[in-house]
Amino acid sequence: xxxxDLLLGGLQSAATPENLLYAAIGVLLGxxxxxxxxxxxxxxxxxxxxxxxxLEPTSAFIMFAGIYYGGMYGGSTTSILLNTxxxxxxxxxxxxxxxxxxxxxxxxxxxxxxxxxxxxGTIGTLLVAFFAPMLxxxxxxxxxxxxxxxxxxxxxxxxxxxxxxxxxxFLSLFLGLTIGLVGLDLNTGQARLDLGVAQLRDPLxxxxxxxxxxxxxxxxxxxxxLRRKPLQVIPVGRPWxxxxxxxxxxxxxxxxxxxxxxxxxxPAGGAEIPTFLSYVTERRLSRHRDEFGKGAIEGVAGPExxxxxxxxxxxVPLLAMGIPVTATASVMLAALTxxxxxxxxxxxTEQSDLVWTLLASLLIxxxxxxxxxxxxxxLWAKLLRIPRPQLYAGILFFACLGAFAANQDAFDVFLLLxxxxxxxxxxxxxxxxxxxxxxxxxxxxxxxxxxxxxTISDGDLSGLWSEPLAVAVYVLTALxxxxxxxxxxxxxxxxxxxxxxxxxxxxxxxxGR
Amino acid sequence: MATxxxxxxxxxxxxxxxxxxxxxxxxxxxxxxxxxxxxxxxxMWIPNSAGGGYDQTGRxxxxxxxxEDVTGGNFEVTNILGAGGSVAMTRLMGAEGxxxxxxxxxxxxxxxxxSFGLEDRVHxxxxxxxxxxxxxxxxxxxDSPYETVDDFLAAxxxxxxxxxxxxxxxxxxxxxxxxxxxxxxxxxxxKDVLYVPYDGGGPLTSAxxxxxxxxxxxxxxxxxxxxxxGELRALAVSGEERLESEPFQDIPTLxxxxxxxxxxxxxxxxxxxxxxxxxxxxxxxYLQEMHDSPEWQQALEKYGWTDAFxxxxxxxxxxxxxxxxVASTLEELGLI
Numbered sequence: 001x002x003x004x005d006l007l008l009g010g011l012q013s014a015a016t017p018e019n020l021l022y023a024a025i026g027v028l029l030g031x032x033x034x035x036x037x038x039x040x041x042x043x044x045x046x047x048x049x050x051x052x053x054x055l056e057p058t059s060a061f062i063m064f065a066g067i068y069y070g071g072m073y074g075g076s077t078t079s080i081l082l083n084t085x086x087x088x089x090x091x092x093x094x095x096x097x098x099x100x101x102x103x104x105x106x107x108x109x110x111x112x113x114x115x116x117x118x119x120x121g122t123i124g125t126l127l128v129a130f131f132a133p134m135l136x137x138x139x140x141x142x143x144x145x146x147x148x149x150x151x152x153x154x155x156x157x158x159x160x161x162x163x164x165x166x167x168x169x170f171l172s173l174f175l176g177l178t179i180g181l182v183g184l185d186l187n188t189g190q191a192r193l194d195l196g197v198a199q200l201r202d203p204l205x206x207x208x209x210x211x212x213x214x215x216x217x218x219x220x221x222x223x224x225x226l227r228r229k230p231l232q233v234i235p236v237g238r239p240w241x242x243x244x245x246x247x248x249x250x251x252x253x254x255x256x257x258x259x260x261x262x263x264x265x266x267p268a269g270g271a272e273i274p275t276f277l278s279y280v281t282e283r284r285l286s287r288h289r290d291e292f293g294k295g296a297i298e299g300v301a302g303p304e305x306x307x308x309x310x311x312x313x314x315x316v317p318l319l320a321m322g323i324p325v326t327a328t329a330s331v332m333l334a335a336l337t338x339x340x341x342x343x344x345x346x347x348x349t350e351q352s353d354l355v356w357t358l359l360a361s362l363l364i365x366x367x368x369x370x371x372x373x374x375x376x377x378x379l380w381a382k383l384l385r386i387p388r389p390q391l392y393a394g395i396l397f398f399a400c401l402g403a404f405a406a407n408q409d410a411f412d413v414f415l416l417l418x419x420x421x422x423x424x425x426x427x428x429x430x431x432x433x434x435x436x437x438x439x440x441x442x443x444x445x446x447x448x449x450x451x452x453x454x455t456i457s458d459g460d461l462s463g464l465w466s467e468p469l470a471v472a473v474y475v476l477t478a479l480x481x482x483x484x485x486x487x488x489x490x491x492x493x494x495x496x497x498x499x500x501x502x503x504x505x506x507x508x509x510x511x512g513r
Numbered sequence: 514m515a516t517x518x519x520x521x522x523x524x525x526x527x528x529x530x531x532x533x534x535x536x537x538x539x540x541x542x543x544x545x546x547x548x549x550x551x552x553x554x555x556x557m558w559i560p561n562s563a564g565g566g567y568d569q570t571g572r573x574x575x576x577x578x579x580x581e582d583v584t585g586g587n588f589e590v591t592n593i594l595g596a597g598g599s600v601a602m603t604r605l606m607g608a609e610g611x612x613x614x615x616x617x618x619x620x621x622x623x624x625x626x627x628s629f630g631l632e633d634r635v636h637x638x639x640x641x642x643x644x645x646x647x648x649x650x651x652x653x654x655x656d657s658p659y660e661t662v663d664d665f666l667a668a669x670x671x672x673x674x675x676x677x678x679x680x681x682x683x684x685x686x687x688x689x690x691x692x693x694x695x696x697x698x699x700x701x702x703x704k705d706v707l708y709v710p711y712d713g714g715g716p717l718t719s720a721x722x723x724x725x726x727x728x729x730x731x732x733x734x735x736x737x738x739x740x741x742x743g744e745l746r747a748l749a750v751s752g753e754e755r756l757e758s759e760p761f762q763d764i765p766t767l768x769x770x771x772x773x774x775x776x777x778x779x780x781x782x783x784x785x786x787x788x789x790x791x792x793x794x795x796x797x798x799y800l801q802e803m804h805d806s807p808e809w810q811q812a813l814e815k816y817g818w819t820d821a822f823x824x825x826x827x828x829x830x831x832x833x834x835x836x837x838x839v840a841s842t843l844e845e846l847g848l849i
Contacts, residue, residue, distance in 0.1 A: 186710055198599060199600060407595065408593070455709050
């Protein structure tokens, strides 16, 4: 119970009115910067960090925690409202979130995202507080072979989301995997698909592809049909989550947390894979599978929780071992050092009061995020009542600004437009966009991990199952593939009408409307 | 559902207006300095992401120059990402004659220009000054069988295919060039080296502590905590002399161990090509003044960098040498 006392002590010293004000300012600043296109959480933290330098450590922590969680949350707002994910972690949120927004349920989508983030962030922070050293020790044993096995599992799961036409689905998936090949081959120095352009020798940003395909593709599609379709007004939904929304959200929140936290803690885990796995899982488990592709709340609740849990999980290696596993973590490490915290194995014992204050600050920042953003959700949702031409013009403007702002290079804007046209063409020819995005996310990481595992084993294939976790995941993957086939053989009548409905739903999704 | 009446639409408009305003502010503020005739503002480009080595060096230099008010104008720091710094370099070469821009440069950029297949070379810009040197270290996990660098090299020479090594940079970067040059020095074909590129010092530390790889090559600054706690051991440093600061002062240099190799990562500052000689001298004078200030000495100490200041033609010659050396290593590996 000693730890709990310490945490309460931390909360006590952190929760003064003055500090709460700093937390509120931090959350607002973080959210606003997070909403801006082209600025991910790492950049948001880096940009706003100097603001906290002049404060005394406790206030600085609190404001900093607010900025951090605010920045993470801000990205999901644009994902849901405008279909323009601000960072790769919120790409999955856009899938269902934007469909919900179009159906007049933007407020609910934003609310489930905010509450899910809060719950995941709180559970995650508590896990960090009580188990960080233990978890960190376990996390470093997970290497490239296990990671590759998990990715293979994820890839197998994508095949369940190809839509009713397997050919079109695979076409789209391979298109995505091909886009993922662009860039320099890190082992041989060979440029792949670079078309002789220097900017294409780096891997393409997932965000640029997603915004191009989702937001621009759709804007072009709408523009092409504007005069031929009756004016659709987005219905004004209720401002708050109803009983059903709650009962459909809480399980995804918890499952998302369970996915996100461990990925945050393992080296180079990131938020893309857990958000992805969470989405796939919710889609499989949901009793409203037919709603997926049209705005299922589970598809927002799960990935958003996974996203924030992974943000909290990142503190495990950071605090317990002084290892920054992501770009955001590196920026944060620099920040902690400047506050006089030297992360590392001794941190939890030698500087425990500072650590507990930091953890308490994270909890406070997370709570204020919820308090400030929940009432804002209905307000944000009104954004969608702008008439379509102006709304889409705004989306185009925002998307281009975001593409340009990151590097101030006109090439990035042209690249975005190219993906927008690809998105338009895919909608026109009935190719589902989802498998493409999954391919872009999975392909490059899979290649990287496969290569890493094989380099370490000097090309020996047995290196791929040299870790126990990897073996376990391969067994699980085999079960996922084999069990449905066996079940179908034994009980052919199980192909229920529900499955038919799901397929019909996927068809709708395929044409992108 | 009817079209919403105008007055009910106002909140939405307000939100959009606010957002657009914010976005525009952000865009404009990052759009660069207005360049008048007697303008004293300078843009500092960082060829890599926030928080990295280039960023630390560039921002430290800028903050000292601002504190000391060396130039009488403002600085604006921009991170230009892409292709290991080549994108920033290409843009610097394109800004010919721009007298209000500087860029941080280092060994990694030299290598990236080759590995990303670009024609630009660092010495073709206007070299201003080298600022610092950073030693590389050879790291092993606490219970590694290698107690000294000789143990490691003996095992490595015996069977390079049995030892996976890693570093925090992609091919062409310092952490990649160092093991390759080391291998060459001790008579191992660099092509036989099993090198795993990690995304920076963090993932490299995990791989070492989790014993996924046997040996790591990287700048030592990021590993201070792990070395102090004994989770990682450093077998050797790559510079001419030992480091002076805790906890690195007991680590022997490679030359002490009888290996004839000195390898240092370095960082400096370039200006675009085609600026006037007067302006070049003026910019060098700014950097000289910065270098001579006590604040800069503090920054060197804080980040554990070695002072290695050389300017103008000296720096130019140095860049040419570095370029040749990198090219020959990468050629050996068949990477270019």
